[in-house]
Amino acid sequence: MDRPGKRAVPSLRYLHTVPAFQEQYRFIDGDVGPIGGLMWDGRAASLRDQAKLPLLNPDEMANKDVAAVSRKLSRAGYAQLFREVFGAHIFDDPRRAFAAGMRALEAFQLTPDQFFPYSSRYDAYLRGEVELSDQEERGVELFKDPAKGNCASCHLGVSRAGTPPPFTDFDFVNVGVPRNPRIRANADPAYYDLGLCGPERRDFARRHEYCGYFRSPTVRNTAIRDAYFHNGAFSTLRDVLRFYNERDLHPEKFYPRNPDGSVHLYDDLPPGMPDNIDHDPPLDRKPGVDPALSDQDIEDIIAFLNTLVDADVSR
Numbered sequence: 001m002d003r004p005g006k007r008a009v010p011s012l013r014y015l016h017t018v019p020a021f022q023e024q025y026r027f028i029d030g031d032v033g034p035i036g037g038l039m040w041d042g043r044a045a046s047l048r049d050q051a052k053l054p055l056l057n058p059d060e061m062a063n064k065d066v067a068a069v070s071r072k073l074s075r076a077g078y079a080q081l082f083r084e085v086f087g088a089h090i091f092d093d094p095r096r097a098f099a100a101g102m103r104a105l106e107a108f109q110l111t112p113d114q115f116f117p118y119s120s121r122y123d124a125y126l127r128g129e130v131e132l133s134d135q136e137e138r139g140v141e142l143f144k145d146p147a148k149g150n151c152a153s154c155h156l157g158v159s160r161a162g163t164p165p166p167f168t169d170f171d172f173v174n175v176g177v178p179r180n181p182r183i184r185a186n187a188d189p190a191y192y193d194l195g196l197c198g199p200e201r202r203d204f205a206r207r208h209e210y211c212g213y214f215r216s217p218t219v220r221n222t223a224i225r226d227a228y229f230h231n232g233a234f235s236t237l238r239d240v241l242r243f244y245n246e247r248d249l250h251p252e253k254f255y256p257r258n259p260d261g262s263v264h265l266y267d268d269l270p271p272g273m274p275d276n277i278d279h280d281p282p283l284d285r286k287p288g289v290d291p292a293l294s295d296q297d298i299e300d301i302i303a304f305l306n307t308l309v310d311a312d313v314s315r
């Protein structure tokens with residue numbers, strides 16, 4: 001436990017609706033760009049592929065290799081069940097045993113009541129079972145209003161096959177999250193976590209237009225997190241909302257200063273990168289203009305986000 005990771009742990013809930021990664025997806029608004037895939041950078045193709053990564057990552061579960069995981073499985077209390085499901089000789093071949101373990105994890109993660117219960121108050125409201133308070137209703141409107149929060153443009157998405165809304169469109173965007181000095185790897189000024197263009201993901205390493213792109217996560221259950229965005233740069237929802245509202249209006253609140261006193265905008269991107277920072281509302285405000293949201297609006301959106309917390313994980 002002496003090797004800290006480099007990213008905030010994302011939720012494993014509601015991943016069943018994440019589409020496979022695709023580079024040239026046409027969104028409803030006509031935009032074409034990358035979508036989907038698991039992990040913040042979309043590099044895992046399926047739940048079973050995703051499960052391998054933390055098991056073998058030296059910063060996470062730190063298993064030496066596939067054989068080490070397979071050995072642990074063969075000694076587990078459920079090893080006999082494993083043999084019954086995957087064959088009596090499953091542990092003879094560590095690669096097959098490992099793959100079977102990943103299939104089992106995937107099956108577990110597709111259990112609705114554990115991983116996608118849709119038990120939040122907002123889901124109950126959609127089913128007509130409860131009412132929202134006036135403040136929560138205002139929050140919903142602000143979340144959707146393109147001239148206000150505009151959150152729904154990235155965090156609503158299309159319901160598939162009659163499921164309730166996913167609260168993400170699975171799109172990749174660079175919202176310019178500040179560098180987090182509490183991440184040990186960031187002590188190295190040459191280290192940058194650039195999401196889609198690396199360094200964890202390698203296939204788009206030369207595609208600088210994708211640097212800083214991370215997949216929009218669902219905002220279901222986000223109200224109970226302590227670490228927001230891929231690098232955990234913020235620890236409260238209020239700070240996240242203030243960032244969306246004032247990033248370009250009062251950048252000095254979020255970014256450090258350069259030696260000459262100017263503000264180091266978008267400081268978690270290396271110099272010389274193409275400007276691919278998102279400027280959709282509410283991130284479109286220039287200094288001197290009114291912010292999209294008032295303090296009351298921010299509180300209302302937070303009240304709404306609290307209705308998206310599942311019943312069994314409410315604080």
Ligand code: HEC
Nearest residue numbers: 149150151154173177214215216217222228229230244280
């Ligand atoms: C242009 C698309 C876009 C818009 C508009 C947008 N978001 Fe996001 N949101 C993202 C992306 C992309 C991330 C992940 C960014 C990262 O980690 O670098 C994110 C992350 C978040 C997170 C962190 C979730 C977590 O699990 O860490 C929250 C909370 C959030 N957004 C809420 C909102 C709210 C509330 C609004 C409206 C005020 C909003 N977003 C508007 C794209 C958007």
